Amino acid sequence: MKTLVTGAAGFIGMHTAARLLADGHEVVGLDDLNDYYDVGLKQARLAELASKPGFRFVRMNLADAVAMRGLFADEHFAQVIHLGAQAGVRYSLTNPQVYIDSNVTGTLNVLEGCRHHDVRHLVFASTSSVYGMNARLPFSPHDGANHPVSIYSSTKRAGELLCHNYAALFGLPVTVLRFFTVYGPWGRPDMSPMLFSGKMLKGEPIDVFNGGHHRRDFTYVDDVVEGVVRSARLAPSADATWDALHPDPASSRAPFRIYNIGNSAPVELLQFIRLLEQALGVTARMNMLPMQPGDVQDTLADVTDLERAIGYRPQVSIEQGVERFVAWYRDYFKIT
Numbered sequence: 001m002k003t004l005v006t007g008a009a010g011f012i013g014m015h016t017a018a019r020l021l022a023d024g025h026e027v028v029g030l031d032d033l034n035d036y037y038d039v040g041l042k043q044a045r046l047a048e049l050a051s052k053p054g055f056r057f058v059r060m061n062l063a064d065a066v067a068m069r070g071l072f073a074d075e076h077f078a079q080v081i082h083l084g085a086q087a088g089v090r091y092s093l094t095n096p097q098v099y100i101d102s103n104v105t106g107t108l109n110v111l112e113g114c115r116h117h118d119v120r121h122l123v124f125a126s127t128s129s130v131y132g133m134n135a136r137l138p139f140s141p142h143d144g145a146n147h148p149v150s151i152y153s154s155t156k157r158a159g160e161l162l163c164h165n166y167a168a169l170f171g172l173p174v175t176v177l178r179f180f181t182v183y184g185p186w187g188r189p190d191m192s193p194m195l196f197s198g199k200m201l202k203g204e205p206i207d208v209f210n211g212g213h214h215r216r217d218f219t220y221v222d223d224v225v226e227g228v229v230r231s232a233r234l235a236p237s238a239d240a241t242w243d244a245l246h247p248d249p250a251s252s253r254a255p256f257r258i259y260n261i262g263n264s265a266p267v268e269l270l271q272f273i274r275l276l277e278q279a280l281g282v283t284a285r286m287n288m289l290p291m292q293p294g295d296v297q298d299t300l301a302d303v304t305d306l307e308r309a310i311g312y313r314p315q316v317s318i319e320q321g322v323e324r325f326v327a328w329y330r331d332y333f334k335i336t
Contacts, residue, residue, distance in 0.1 A: 002026045003232075004077045006062060006110065007084030009033055009042035011188050012125070012179070014049060015225045016081060021052045023229070028075060030084060032061040036091070037189045044332075045186055062106025072113030079232055082110050083125045085156070088190055089294045092151035103155035104162075111166045121173045121235035123228060124163050128180040128217070128262065128299045129153035138302040141178065141250035141258040150294035160258065168254035173235040177228060180262030180301045184221030184321060185328030192269070193322075196276055196284065197329050205285040212270035212286070215298040217262040220316035220324075227261040230310040250305065262301025263314045275319060279326035 003020055007013035008029025017027045029049060033042055049055045060067050062084050086092075086102035107124070114122050131139045132148035148154045163174040183193045196206045236257040242248060250258045273284050291297075306312040316324075329335070 001078035002028065002075065004028050004030060004075065004080045006030045006080070006082045007125075008049065008057065009046050010083060010087075011186055012182055012221060012224060012228075013083040014045035014186055015184075015221050016083060016228050017049050017055065018052065019225050019229055021049070021054050024054075026054045028056050028058060028077070030058045030060050030062075030071070033059060036086065036088070041186075041189065062109055063101040065109050065112075068109040068113055072117045076117060077119055079121045079123070080110060080114055080119050081123045081125075081228060081232060082107065085125065087152070087188065089129060089150045089152050090292060091190075092155075093294060096151045099151055099155045103152075104158050107159040107162055111162060111172070114172055115166055115170045119172070121175070121232060122163065123232050124159060124174060124176045126156045126160050126176050126178045126258075127153060128178050128260070128301065129296070130157045130160065130178065131299075132296065135297075137298060138264065138300040139260065140302040141260055141305060142248055144249060149296065152294070164252060164254065164256050167252065167256035171255060173237070173255040175231050175234070175236055176256075176258040177231060178258065178260045178301075179224060180217040180219050180260065180299055182219050182221055182224050184325055187221070187325065192272070193276070193325055194329070196273065197280060197326065200276065200280055200282050200284050201335065203282075203285070205287040206273075207289055208269065208273070208286045209289045209295065210269075210291040210297070211288050212273065213268060214291070214295070215266035215268050215300070216272070217264065217266045217299045217301050218272065218318055218321070219261065219263040219301075219314065220321040223263065223314040223316055224261050227259075227306060227310070227312045230312065231259065231306070234310060257309075259306040259309065260301040260303050261306065261312070262299075262303055263318075264301055264303055265318070266298060266300045267318050272318070272322070275322040276326070279322050
């Protein structure tokens with residue numbers, strides 16, 4: 001079927017588009033190629049996709065309502081996988097308007113396109129960051145997510161709520177997927193694997209917040225993509241058992257579901273750095289710093305619902321994932 005993948009020049013978007021193409025789908029990839037990080041890396045990802053039959057790229061800003069209306073009217077997508085967003089917790093502290101434009105207005109434009117052009121299923125990429133101040137582990141989609149601690153996470157939570165609005169008002173089937181610390185080949189330069197590897201190989205110190213003692217549920221990108229693609233095949237229906245007196249945040253009487261996608265095996269940041277040291281063959285110089293505003297102490301995904309729904313089970317251990325990432329990093333940057 002014809003699928004729109006927003007954020008196709010991004011990390012998860014590129015991998016998702018490649019998987020859909022391998023499965024025989026026609027993919028229209030949308031991205032605005034903004035300069036939040038290296039545009040050359042985004043273009044290199046697109047070059048990987050351009051060589052595959054069935055792929056077309058459209059350069060467009062999600063917040064451009066007129067252009068988005070035209071795209072949906074012209075293309076008649078069967079499904080949409082909405083991965084495009086302004087990412088990054090720390091950048092949102094100094095550039096909040098960019099997040100409103102991309103993550104709220106952009107998501108509204110995607111929803112409007114789906115509503116008016118009979119899209120069968122929308123998969124919306126959210127984030128574990130929406131759990132915010134919630135300290136109960138593992139994070140469950142059945143718990144509330146009403147106390148985010150960063151502007152980024154607030155805009156993603158707003159996107160989730162808009163998705164429920166459109167499911168309830170217009171019957172649009174929507175699946176929300178909350179990603180947990182995705183890493184792997186073609187990753188983002190502002191995230192720790194790329195950021196740390198570059199500095200470690202140059203002998204420069206790396207900034208390690210919270211003394212490296214916070215834990216993250218690092219999830220390898222192939223496992224995430226498997227969850228995305230399987231979820232896209234299963235458009236939700238209304239939950240007949242949903243109780244308005246005891247509302248379950250993960251479900252609804254509308255065709256709407258929320259799932260976590262994580263590895264369910266959190267790793268302390270210091271341990272992650274040790275694995276990078278082993279794979280890179282260098283010792284990290286660490287600049288120990290306090291916790292950053294907007295960060296949370298630990299993340300751990302409860303993926304029980306996704307396992308029941310689609311048979312989701314992560315396959316790649318942190319040791320395997322770091323080795324694969326470093327192999328790609330050396331090849332991409334021509335490091336022997």
